[in-house]
Amino acid sequence: MRPAHRWTAVAVGTALLVGIPLAVRARPAEDSGISAVDLLAKVEAGADHPYSGYVESLGTLQLPTADRFTDVGQLFGERTRMRVWWRSADAWRVDKLLTTGEQDLVHNAQGTTRWRYEQHDATLSRDPSIRLPRTADLVPPAVAKLLLDDVDASEVRRLPARRVAGVDAPGLRLQPAAPQSSIDHVDVWADPRSGVALRVEVVAKGATRPAFTTAFRQFDARTPPPSRTEFEPPAGAEYRFDDVLDIADAANQYAPILPPDVVAGLAESPQADGAVGVYGSGVTRLLAVPMRGREAGPLREQLLRTLGVRTVDSGTLVTLGPLGVLLTGTEGEGGWLIAGTVTPDTLTRAADDLFANTVYVSTR
Amino acid sequence: MIRLLGVELHQLVRSRRTWVTILLIDLLPTIVAVLLKLTDIGPRPGTGPAFLSAVLTDGTLFPLAAMAIVLPLFLPIAVAIQAGDAIAGEAEQGTLRYLLVRPVGRTRLLVAKLVSVIAFVLLTLAVVAVTAYVVGVLLLGTQRVAGATTTVSGTPLTQGELVTRTFLALAYALLCMLGVAAIALFLSTVVDTPLAAAMGTMAVLVGSTLLLTLDAADSIAAFLPTRYWLAFVDLFRDPILWRDVVRGTLLQGAYVLVFLGAGWANFATKDITR
DSSP states (O other): OOHHHHHHHHHHHHHHHHHHHHHHHHSOOOOOOOOHHHHHHHHHHGGGOOEEEEEEEEEOOOOOOOGGGHHHHHHHHSEEEEEEEEEETTEEEEEEEETTEEEEEEEETTEEEEEETTTTEEEEEOOOSSOOOOGGGSSHHHHHHHHTTTOOGGGEEEEEEEEETTEEEEEEEEOOOOTTBOEEEEEEEEOTTTOOEEEEEEEETTOSSOSEEEEEEEEEOSOOOGGGGOOOOOTTOEEEEESOOSHHHHHHHHOSEEOOSEETTEEBOTTOOSSSEEEEETTEEEEEEEEOHHHHHHHHHHHHTSTTOEEETTEEEEEETTEEEEEESOTTOOEEEEEESBOHHHHHHHHHHHHHHOEEOSOO | OHHHHHHHHHHHHHOHHHHHHHHHHHHHHHHHHHHHHHHOOOOOTTTSOTTTTGGGTBGGGHHHHHHHHHTTTHHHHHHHHHHHHHHHHHHHHTOHHHHHHSSOOHHHHHHHHHHHHHHHHHHHHHHHHHHHHHHIIIIIOBOOBTTBEEOTTSOEEOHHHHHHHHHHHHHHHHHHHHHHHHHHHHHHHHSSOHHHHHHHHHHHHHHHHHHHTOGGGHHHHTTSTTTTGGGGGGGGSSSOOHHHHHHHHHHHHHHHHHHHHHHHHHHHHOOOOO
């Protein structure tokens, strides 16, 4: 064989090895031709459809890493790899995959168990209505359910289909009409058979790239076996019960106050049942958590170090993509942590309403 | 061909450098085990090599922790040096010309050198695994209950499953190192000094590792040689997550094919002056 032939053989082999996978990926997806309204209805109907798969989410929000919010910062500021098995809202499992182990959430009739491999511990907790976001909230069907809640048909339009996890998924764009929203649009691609959302992208106003993306890389619409949502703590592992899940749950249960029914023109959600206020719906939501001085202090310090921080009359304000965060009060004081996918103006109006209309109760 | 292979393997086993290299690689996990035993302080969650936190309660997992310790840096360096020396070393010593004067085809010589490198990696992995098992059990003990280890997903793993998955992980690590060997072997046919071939290989690996830390390099991440090296951890999830293991296998296979092909094309054509 002549030298040129040898090199040609190597070059052709390399081109095939690189080119074939790229060509397979580049094949255009087939579109079913479903209308935007029908697709929206299909996705809403598929919210409780069982599924399993492998999911990757990518957040670009550089949230403050204050002690009790580190997990939330990681969820929305980093890449998260997950495996999920969803039988129903009452039986599911989401594993957060790490190169050093796993941190898993298993939900069944007992409650929600968190398993941490490296710490070799399992914690059972109840499922409070008010809590901070966790990995199970990042899977595409959960994100779509939250963001497409209470959407008007006039706010959605069709997007071309896209291949997601091997499925030719028709797309939907939601452009919220609410003036308080900081989100420009949300794109959702769904499985045309089950209606399960396969990919969701959230783009902030004024941005061109998504601030948050979550997508299946492997997807199966069949019901996972019951064994996937059972969990028996391993022998030798520390096993305990937590009656308080996180800082939002603690404040909701024990802070002796009741927030107003409406702030910044947004009505309180029916899920709010304590001291923490949840307002708005769909893509226009905000959460108001009362904080004591010792909890607000470290968070305020972190916020003051965040790029683009502003000090306004009502407190410390940071805007991170579509997420606005306002911590009321000044150094040494407690205050309201108000966060949501709303404009800075909405946050400050919400702070004013909270100051004016919060009711203090004697005991909780 | 068999005779040529025999000569290469004989040289490998007789070489003092082979055993010194293996000893040095083996030393690091052994030091780690001793320190864990003395201090009883594991790595903070998310910071140390995989399985290192678990070995404090289950020493039988130490071969896996040892692999996670040596795989990212020490083993690739050793493989790059070994494979980089394969052709360039002969050229530097002036023996390549004489070697090829014998009725030995260049392609056969290249294959024999590759087999020798594979044998080196196998030998190293075996020594590291056996030493780590003995050191792990002796120093860290086994506090397992009912003979079961725990998968990273929190489910029990029988002794048989643990052994099978450990062998799968070792086979996967061998394949990853085969990719490194193919790159080094190719460079060894290009340059005349083993150091240049080894350094060139390390430059590729360091560059790949660096690019993997950048979100901006996402579009090419799946093609970078070190992308799936640590996917062997997925063999210890329940159920096994094959996705990255399969992708890593295909990727390393592609690197081996392309760089061995390039090494063959270059070496078969090259003028041998030394």
